[in-house]
Amino acid sequence: MIIPTLSLAAAADQEQEQLLTRLATFAPAIKLSVAQPADLLAPYVPMSAIARAWVSLATAADSSPEAVLALLDAGVDKAIVPFSTPDNVTALLRSIPAPDRLLVQFQDWLQVNPATLAALAGLVSGIVLPWTDNISAEQVGQVLALVRTQDKRNLLVLDSQATTPAQLATLVPLAHLGATVTVSAAAITFPSTTTSSTSSSSTSEEGIPASTLLTSLLTSDRPDGLFPTIVTDTHATPLGLVYSSAASLAEALRTGTGVYYSRSRSGLWYKGATSGATQQLVRIDADCDTDALRFIVHQHPPGFCHRDTHTCFGTGAAPGGIAGLARTLQARKVSAPEGSYTSRLFIDKDLLDAKLLEEAQELVDAGSASEVAQEAADVIYFVLAKATKAGVSLADIEAVLDARARKVTRRKGDAKPQYAAAIAAKRRTSSTTNGDAPAHAAPAAVPEVGLKMKHVDLATTPSDSPAYAALLQRPILNADKITKIVQPIIQAVREKGDAALVELTKKFDRVDLAGTSPVLLPPFAQHYNPSDLRADVRAAIDTAISNVETFHRAQLAEADLQVETMPGITCSRIVRPIERVGLYVPGGSAVLPSSTLMLGVPARVAGCSTIVIATPPRADGSVAPEVLYVADKVGAAQVVRAGGAQAVAAMAYGTESVLKVDKICGPGNQFVTAAKLVCATDTNAMVAIDMPAGPSEVLVIADADADPRYVAADLLSQAEHGPDSQVVLVAVNMSDAQVGAVEDQVRKQAELLPRVDIVKQCLPKSWVVRAPTLDAAIDFSNAYAPEHLILNLPDATALAVVDKITNAGSVFVGAYSPESCGDYASGTNHTLPTYGYARMYSGVNTGTFVKHITTQYLTKDGLEGLAQCVMTLAEVEGLDAHARAVAIRVGKFNV
Secondary structure (H helix, E strand, O other): OEEEEEEOOOOOOHHHHHHHHHHOOOOOOEEEEEOOHHHHHOOOOOHHHHOOEEEEEOOHHHOOHHHHHHHHHOOOOEEEEEOOOHHHHHHHHHOOOOHHHEEEEOOOHHHOOHHHHHHHOOOOOEEEEEOOOOOOHHHHHHHHHHHOOOOOOOEEEEEEEEOOHHHHHHHHHHHHHOOEEEEEHHHEEOOOHHHHHHOHHHHOOOOEEHHHHHHOOOOOOOOOOOEEEEEEEOOOOEEEEEEEOHHHHHHHHHHOEOEEEEOOOOEEEEOOOOOOOOEEEEEEEEOOOOOOEEEEEEEOOOOOOOOOOOOOOOOOOOOOHHHHHHHHHHHHHHHOOOOOHHHHHHHOHHHHHHHHHHHHHHHHHOOOHHHHHHHHHHHHHHHHHHHHHOOOOHHHHHHHHHHHHOOOOOOOOOOOHHHHHHHHHHHHHHHOOOOOOOOOOOOOOOOOOOOOOEEEEHHHOOOOOHHHHHHOOOOOOOHHHHHHHHHHHHHHHHHHOHHHHHHHHHHHHOOOOOOOOOEEOOOHHHHOOHHHOOHHHHHHHHHHHHHHHHHHHOOOOOOOEEEEEEOOEEEEEEEEEOOEEEEEOOOOOOOOHHHHHHHHHHHHHHOOOEEEEEEOOOOOOOOOHHHHHHHHHHOOOEEEEOOHHHHHHHHHHOOOOOOOOOEEEOOOOHHHHHHHHHHHOOOOOOOEEOOOOOOOEEEEEEEOOOOHHHHHHHHHHHHOOOOOOEEEEEEEOOOHHHHHHHHHHHHHHHHOOOOHHHHHHHHHHOEEEEEOOHHHHHHHHHHHOOOEEEEEOOHHHHHHHHOOOOOOOEEEEOOOOOHHHHHHOOOOOOOOOOOOHHHOOOOOOHHHHEEEEEEEEEOHHHHHHHHHHHHHHHHHOOOHHHHHHHHOOOOOOOO
C-alpha cells in the first residue's frame, strides 16, 4: 500500500481542502500531521478525507487519552501515537478501546525489538518507522515479520516522504513485500494524458502523477494491460463493466469524472460526453489481487446504460428502497406534480412536522413484524421528506451515520425524561391487558395496517351461501376472556365500595383520587373554571340539547292508554319514569359532551328523579367542563369520577358515595359492555341495561350518482372510532372506476386524519359490497342490521327506500344527511345498537327511561261475562285456586 502524507496548516486552507478531497478519491489512506488534535476538526477537512486519515500526534506530550479519543471520535481511521517508553505508551494504549485504530510511531529503528513489540501486542494495529535510503529490503522484511507475529494483518508503515517518481520506484518493491510506504502529498500531481505522454521527462522530477501512484501496485493479467473495472453508484448498485488503462485513470483523476478505455474505439471514453449521462467520481478502489478496479460514482440521469436505464444489470431500473425514495423526493422537490401529497409536505411545514410525530408514535405502537415494516417505511418517507425540504441529501445523512459509527466513546443514550415517562406509562397500561386489563381500554391485539377495504360482489354471492353469511359477521370479540377480566373488578367494588373505586382508578386511569370523594355533587359549575368553557362550545351544546329535547319530548305519550276490551272490562297502560338511572359517558383524555346530552336529555324528559353520570376523570382528577355543563343542564344528582367496569359496578350495587341505580345506559368499549351484561344477570344487583353493544359501524348504500368525497367521508367518520369498528360500502351498480374513485378519496382523506393509525386498522376488516340492484342492496342492509345506515341516493329514491328498511339503528336519508349530525345535534339519539343487535333492539330514546304499568277494571257484569272463560283456562292448566278466585265472586263456589 502506498499512501500520501500531508502536514495540515494551522488555519483553514482552501488548496489543502481541495487536495484532500482529490486524494480521498483514490488513496487507500492519507497520513496527516497536525500541530494540535483540534486542528483536524476544522471545517475545511472534508469527511471523505477524515474517514481515511491516519493522524500523527506531534509529541508524546500531546498524546493524552483525551486527545487520542478526540481524534478517533472525529472519525479518523487511525491515530498515530509517538513512542516514549514501553510503560508509558502501553498505559496510554490500554485506555483506548480501539486497538485496530491505533499505530505507534517510533523515531528510531533501534527502538524496535521483540520485547517492545510483544508489549504492544493486542494494543495496536501496527507501527510507523522513519525511512532512509540505507535501510535494506531485508531489514524491512525482518521487522515486518516481527510486527506480524501477533497478527498477520498488522501494518508496518515506512514514512518516506518521497517526492519524485524515482524515489517512488525504490519504495514499490517494499510495498510488494507488504509494507505501507508514504509519499509527499504536496508532490502529487494531476496532469492530463497529453502532458503525461509528451513531457514525461520533465514531469518525472517535478512530482508524482496521481495515476502513477494508483497504478504502481496494480498488476494486469491481460495481454492488453487493461484493468477490468466495475462501476457502481454510491449505494453499491452495479452499473456496468468497463475497462481502465493508465491513461484513462489519469484523466479520471484529473477531471474527477468517469473516464474509461474504449476497446471498440481504442481510446479514452468520457462517459456521458455525448449522452449527457455524466458521472462524478467518488472513489477508485483496487481489489485484493490488485488486478481489477471499482469506480464509485454519482451517476447522472438517464443512467449508465446505453438504453437510458440506471444500470446495465437486472431490470435496468433506477435504485429502489431508501435510495430510490431519496431520488424520487429530490425530483419532486424540483418539479412536484401540482396537488401531489409530496408537494403539500414541502409547502406545509406544520403538516410535515405533524406527520413525523404521528408516524413515530405509530412505529412505537407497532406490534407484528409486518406492522413494524409498514410503520418504519412511513417514518423513513417523512424523515427523508423533511431532509429533502431542508436541502439535506441521503448522502449527507449517511455521512453523519458513518461518522457516528467511528466514534469510540459512547454516551449512555438514555431517552429524555418526558419520553421515557411516556413510554413507561404506555408499557404499564399495555402490560395490564394480560389478565389485568384496564376496565375501560380495548384488549391488546395485533393491529392490521392499510387503507384498503376488502371486496365482494353480491351478483356472485348467493344470500344462502356461507360467504354471504360471513359478510354479516363483525370483527370477533373474545367475550369470555373479557368477562373473566371484569368479574374480579366488579367483586372488588361490591366488597370495598369507594376504596375500590379509588384504588382501581389509580391502577387503570393513573389518576390518584386518594383523600377526595370519587363523586362530584351539584351545582357542577363549581368544579370548573367558567373561562375553561368557550362561549361557542356552550352555544353549540345548548343548540344540540334543544334539538334532542324537542325530538325526545315528542316521543312522550299524550295520555295513558285505555281500552274497553268487552262490556264491563276496561284495560289501561300508564307510563312511569324509571326513578334512578345511571349514565355511562366514555372519557378520560376525550371530551364527550355529546354522549352526556344524548343520555341525559331523554332521562330528564322522561322524568327520572335521580340521574347519576359516571365518566373517567382526566389526569388531574377533574372532569371535562363540557360534561359538567351538560350535567347541570339535565339536573344530574352526581357525577362519578370513574370509568370502565368499576364505574358500572358502582352504579349497579351502590357504594358509600355512589347512588345505586335501577338501569344503566350508555356506550362503552368491550369491558364496559361486559360489565353491564354481568351486572344485569346478577339478581343481587337488580339493575337493567339499555342494550348490549359492540364496536361502532356504518353501512353506506350509494349509487353511481353519489359524490365519492361524501361517501368516503361517511365511511371514515366511523372508521376512526376504533380498530374493531367496521364500515361497509354497498355500491349499487357502480363501475370499477366509480368504486375506485371512492377508494381514492378514502385514502386521501384518511392520510389527513389525526387518527389515521386507527383507520388503518379498521379498513382491512371492512367491505366494499358490489350490489347489482338497489333491492339487493336493501336486502343485504336488512340482513346486516347496521348501527348507522346512510342512504347516499337521490332524495326521492332514499325516502322510498326508508319504507323498506326493517333493521337499522338510525337511518340517514339523502346525500346531505351525514351521520355526524345524528351523532351531535340533529335531534335523534346516537346511542344505538351495534354488532347486529339492531335486529331486536332500539337505540336509546325517551322510552328507554320509562316503564309501563297496566291496569284493568272489571264491573260485576263484566266479571260475570268473562268468568267462564277464565275458569275453563285455569282448570286446563290445573290451577284450581285461579279458577275459584273467579267462581267465588259469581256464585259458583261456596266455602
